[in-house]
Amino acid sequence: MASTERGSQTFLQISRKRLKRQYHSSYHHLDHSNTSFTHVDHSVDLPDDVLDMIFSFLPIKKAMQIGILSTRFKNSWNFNRRLDFDNDFARGRSPDDFKSIVNKVFDRHAGSRILSFRLCFDPNKEELLVEKWIRKSIEKGVEELDLEFYQSGNVFEGRWPFKLNSDVYEAQSLKILKLTLCQLDLPPKLKGLHVLNTLVLRKIIITPTLIDTLFQNCFFLETLDLAHCHRIFHLKIFAQKTFKVLKVGDCQEILRIYIDAPNLRSFHYCGHVCFIKFNIVPQLKDVMLSFRPSKGFTETFRVRNLVYDLHPIQVLTTTSTFLEGLSPKFIGGKLREMQFFFGNLKEFHLIMEGAIYCNPYDIISFLKHCPSLEKIFIDLKDFCFVRGPYWELHNRQSFQKYSASFDCLKFIKLPGFKFQKDELMLVKFFLERAIFLEKLVLVTPKSRHARVLTPNLQAYYQYLQSWKASPGAQIAVFEHLNDTSVCPMHSKTWY
Numbered sequence: 001m002a003s004t005e006r007g008s009q010t011f012l013q014i015s016r017k018r019l020k021r022q023y024h025s026s027y028h029h030l031d032h033s034n035t036s037f038t039h040v041d042h043s044v045d046l047p048d049d050v051l052d053m054i055f056s057f058l059p060i061k062k063a064m065q066i067g068i069l070s071t072r073f074k075n076s077w078n079f080n081r082r083l084d085f086d087n088d089f090a091r092g093r094s095p096d097d098f099k100s101i102v103n104k105v106f107d108r109h110a111g112s113r114i115l116s117f118r119l120c121f122d123p124n125k126e127e128l129l130v131e132k133w134i135r136k137s138i139e140k141g142v143e144e145l146d147l148e149f150y151q152s153g154n155v156f157e158g159r160w161p162f163k164l165n166s167d168v169y170e171a172q173s174l175k176i177l178k179l180t181l182c183q184l185d186l187p188p189k190l191k192g193l194h195v196l197n198t199l200v201l202r203k204i205i206i207t208p209t210l211i212d213t214l215f216q217n218c219f220f221l222e223t224l225d226l227a228h229c230h231r232i233f234h235l236k237i238f239a240q241k242t243f244k245v246l247k248v249g250d251c252q253e254i255l256r257i258y259i260d261a262p263n264l265r266s267f268h269y270c271g272h273v274c275f276i277k278f279n280i281v282p283q284l285k286d287v288m289l290s291f292r293p294s295k296g297f298t299e300t301f302r303v304r305n306l307v308y309d310l311h312p313i314q315v316l317t318t319t320s321t322f323l324e325g326l327s328p329k330f331i332g333g334k335l336r337e338m339q340f341f342f343g344n345l346k347e348f349h350l351i352m353e354g355a356i357y358c359n360p361y362d363i364i365s366f367l368k369h370c371p372s373l374e375k376i377f378i379d380l381k382d383f384c385f386v387r388g389p390y391w392e393l394h395n396r397q398s399f400q401k402y403s404a405s406f407d408c409l410k411f412i413k414l415p416g417f418k419f420q421k422d423e424l425m426l427v428k429f430f431l432e433r434a435i436f437l438e439k440l441v442l443v444t445p446k447s448r449h450a451r452v453l454t455p456n457l458q459a460y461y462q463y464l465q466s467w468k469a470s471p472g473a474q475i476a477v478f479e480h481l482n483d484t485s486v487c488p489m490h491s492k493t494w495y
Helices: 002-032 048-055 060-069 095-108 127-139 208-217 300-309 320-326 360-367 389-401 421-433 454-466
Strands: 082-085 116-121 144-149 176-180 198-202 223-227 234-238 245-249 256-260 266-271 275-278 286-291 315-319 329-331 334-336 347-351 375-379 411-415 439-443 474-478
Touching: 060 082, 082 095, 095 116, 095 127, 116 127, 127 144, 208 234, 275 300, 286 320, 300 320, 315 320, 320 347, 320 360, 360 389, 360 421, 411 421, 421 439, 421 454, 454 474
Parallel strands: 082 116, 116 144, 144 176, 176 198, 198 223, 223 245, 234 256, 245 266, 256 275, 266 286, 286 315, 315 347, 347 375, 375 411, 411 439, 439 474
Antiparallel strands: 329 334
């Protein structure tokens, strides 16, 4: 108990000094930087119970700072509803201080509700204490529980992950559950989690039984997000009509994904090329397929089957590995292209990463099946097109002969643009065929070695202007750090 008080006193002393500095600095700035705000009105005097209610919805860190600033509200944090003890809260504190503060907050908590409890902590030798915190938050109707556990010290100790007790499985109020490095042992019939909306799992062992139990008991589950999880070989999703979002990232052992979810809206996958099959997905709108580079030629049949399932989507983010799987192949001694159609696709985001032979024609041969495209993002990064025999013998003429236009295309962006010959050829292709283009954005790479000199840039700009089929199209060139233009819907990863 003594260590708890010492830790809390240290926190209060540091925070009081910091807050006083912030308060006086803010007041001084307000008084002198803008004459229209020199008169500060302190006459508003809300009742204490109203202010306590307002403060109870602040994150616990802010609520404690307010209590330090004013003796009138020194106990307001005891009623706080958002107990966010995350990385930001832990920054600058020793593990013992962090633990003692969290424990004091729970021991003194006098409010009737806890809306969220977030914890970033190493539970080693503190399992009973952590269980007490979880139990109290559940007793007070917690709606969001985020337990980000980690193992500090020697990572080769072979410790088992923190085992969740039955209190979590019996929680009646939980809507959002996020777990990292936990052991899940779900009973076949759950007594709780009936209103669970979002489940996020990181570094957790996943079994088919666990997935089945979730969907058989959590009738309102809308989002399932799995990343860096283990022992998933065949992921089968048989979901309720409420299920809308599935995300699977870097689950290294996964071989096959089967999805039967009639109202699925969003599917994100990041990892090696695996077999992915949808039953019926008429509501699917946005998809991310961030395939890792293949060691050899991408298995065409896996990509082909997937493409046929994705025809209703409106947004697609993918990598060059995906395009290589779709590129023309020799069948019966003849080079044949795949036949598919993305009639609803509005935004396409291509990440050129680890391509083996992907060239400008592979990009065009995909885009020509997307007549409704409005936005194109091609992230070049450090990628350089290679003109090999495949391009010279088969693709160059097809690229040059392509005559169709992109009637709906309005915006094009190429981050990592180095003004290389093949990059300029691709941009010229778009400018000459996008008859209603509104804007082209080129962003130079991060690397200093790839910077473009200003005189050269002016010469390139004249070429770009002369290629435009759309007279009103704007052309903008940004350095990487100064890019303020539109970004794609998806980032490369979400976890």
